[in-house]
Amino acid sequence: MIVADKKREQIIDGAIKRFIHFGIGKTTMNDIAEDLSVSKPSLYYYFPDKKHLIIGVIERVFNDFFELIKKKYNPDLPIEEILFNAIDVRNTFFQKYYMLRITEGIPDLLNDEVIKGKLQTLKQTEKDFFSEIFSRARDKKEIEHDDCAHIAELYLESLMGLSTMCIMETGKDLFPDKKTINKMTMKQKNLTSIFVRGLRCAD
Template identity: 90%
Template sequence: MIVADKKREQIIDGAIKRFIHFGIGKTTMNDIAEDLSVSKPSLYYYFPDKKHLIIGVIERVFHDFFELIKKKYNPDLPLEEILFNTIDVRNTFFQKYYMLRITEGIPDLLNDDVIKGKLQTLKGSEKEFFAEIFSRAKEKREIEHDDTFHVAELYLESLMGLCTMCIMETGKDLFPDKKAFNKMTLKQKNLTTIFVRGLRCAD
């Protein structure tokens, strides 16, 4: 079982490298098998088709993201500082996996119901985690808003909007440079400051 899981993870690693370099659309299962020097039957044993391999990649990226964001989460810190830390983690992953287009929702693949459902589930988990952050802030009387899940949804969608603006300003097929990333991060943190101050007011 451990050996099988290791092989599966190696395939996902190889797929991520290939997807980042050539793009998901231009990568075939044959390409990945050749890169890893594995037989196609072996590859298809773990992933019956490309769609399932893409799902495996999405799950890996989000799993690593959640692990790091939870590790960085210290409920004793002020809310604004907590959110600043999550922005730093989010943007680290935005840079590392930018070419996968996961942060855009992988638009070319959103017509697939299975992949769309997986993304929605994972994004739902992220909203729940941020709702917990806002709920704890409410318990500490840092904010006064009651519907913390709605707050989390608005906050995350606002951050995503700034990511989209960064992509549009840079050009969809170009990789944003350090200046563009820093500009986006600064805007997200400025937004966070305004957002948190607004939450200190009663509904």
């Protein structure tokens, strides 16, 4: 079982490298099999089609991201510092995996029910985690708000909105440089300070 899992992870590693370099749309299962010197039957044993391989890549990136987010999470820190640390992790992954451009690889990718369901599940996992962060801050009397799930959703969508603006300003065919990433990070942290300040007010 351990050997099988290792082979599966090697395939995902190979897919990530090729997706980043050539793009998802231009990459075939044959390309990945050739890169890794594995037989096509072996590749299809782990991933019956390209869609399931894309899901594997999405899961890998999210799980690595989420593992680091949790590792950096210290509930004893002030809420603002916790959120700042999370932003640093988010933007490290944003920069590292930007060229994957998952949604650009397949035109109808987000219309696929399996992939859409997986993305929604991962998004919910992140929202639940941030809801817990805000709940702990409320328990420590750092903020005042009853619906922590709602504020977690608003907060994450706000961060995503700023990321989208960064991409639009850069141009979708250009890789955001360090200056652009730093500018995005600063805006997200400024937003966080304003967001937390607002939550300190009673409803």
